[in-house]
Amino acid sequence: MKLPGGFEFQRLDARQARDLRATVEDVYTRSYVDAIASGDPFDSPEQFMQRFDSYTDSMRGRVFAMVVAYIDGKAAGQTWGWTLSPNAVWWKNFQPDAAITDRAAFTHEDGTRTFALSEIMVCAEHAGRGLARALHDYLLDGRPELRSTLLVEPDNDRAYRAYVSWGWSRVGVTKPSWPNAPTFDVLIRDLSRPDQ
Template identity: 75%
Template sequence: MKLPDRVEFQHIDAAQARDLRVTVADIYRRSYMDAIASGDPFDSPDQFMHRFDTYTSPARASAFAMVIAFQDGQPAGQTWGWSLSPNAPWWNNFQPDDAIYDRAAFTNEDGTRTFALSEIMVCANYTGRGLARALHDELLGSRHEKRSTLLVEPDNRRAYRAYRTWGWTRAGITKPSWPDAPTFDVLIRDLPT
């Protein structure tokens, strides 16, 4: 699918992301209208922005990376993640699939091994145009880590299908420690070197 004309990507760090907090919240609201309307506390804008504030906090700032897509100068989507540090909480509740025989080796982080892709979202009026894939490729293409990981709800068939098409494979499941967090499938993908 061809990306629409007049799409620009802006790479930003944690401090810049905090400065764009209102834009981040707006993109979330315009991307997850159905999830927000469901009333699930985990999907509430307040809880989402609390997680965002944690991801971009000064303590984690050096590992954070974000890309915002603009079409015709208007925010159309965003993606972000961070490098996993040693003893990263990302793996705390990870339950590997049977194919992963050595959990400790799989989850061992040094700050350069794994990039955690936390969010990809496209505003509803920009979906179906290849923007999610473009955001994905733009962010991951700028990374130096060996692999990337992400979480996806097993019943989110549209996202799951896209991730599989983009080269992601399932490694296991996890339930993050965030309040009201669901159980997610953990996906993994090697990054080009």
């Protein structure tokens, strides 16, 4: 699909995403330049690619979806996620905000309820052109799940402001089990409302 600004989008499943592993790493290193330069092990390309491999290798029984944006034949951004399976580890360390009065009901997954949006990244040279929002919308458009969830670092002001403006709301915090993982805010977006 060709979009304004010359971008073209390609949808991929887990197998197709694994086939583009080198492209995924290239987009990551061109998107997270400052984070990688910080020296934080969690942001190293090696740990990022280990997480990517686990997302795509363990998707048996889960629906993995990825979108890559290209301009002039070169990858410019990417996003992906998957449908949470029953007993999803996504909620393992979740600490809900006070508004969530029934943690068990909120975190219950049946394999069709929640889409976990794991990553949105845009290469630095294409930032500020609306590509992140376009990737976000293209990935979530038409999803059959009732809601989507994502994790964001609380001090990532730019991303946080964007997510809130795109209809996301904070519901709690979590510290994933990944090596060197920080504590994240957990956001939710209702997918049953197309007006968001």
